[in-house]
Amino acid sequence: MDDASYCATPVPAPAPVGLEADAGPPFAECVLCREPTEYPESARGATLCPVCAWQEAGRSACSG
Numbered sequence: 095m096d097d098a099s100y101c102a103t104p105v106p107a108p109a110p111v112g113l114e115a116d117a118g119p120p121f122a123e124c125v126l127c128r129e130p131t132e133y134p135e136s137a138r139g140a141t142l143c144p145v146c147a148w149q150e151a152g153r154s155a156c157s158g
């Protein structure tokens with residue numbers, strides 16, 4: 095009897111050692127809250143995170 099092999103779940107491939115999952119390309123900081131944005135550090139001009147960008151858009155739209 096070898097039910098174990100019949101019902102065995104596939105073993106996931108081991109994660110490569112030495113690679114950090116969170117290590118990505120360097121992102122520019124939001125100029126307002128200093129949270130990482132979706133823009134690369136090489137992005138020119140003021141970089142805003144999605145939250146601040148949304149707030150800025152709403153502010154400019156409602157100004158006046």
Ligand SMILES: [Zn+2]
Pocket residue numbers: 124125126127128129142143144145146147
């Ligand atoms: Zn921000």
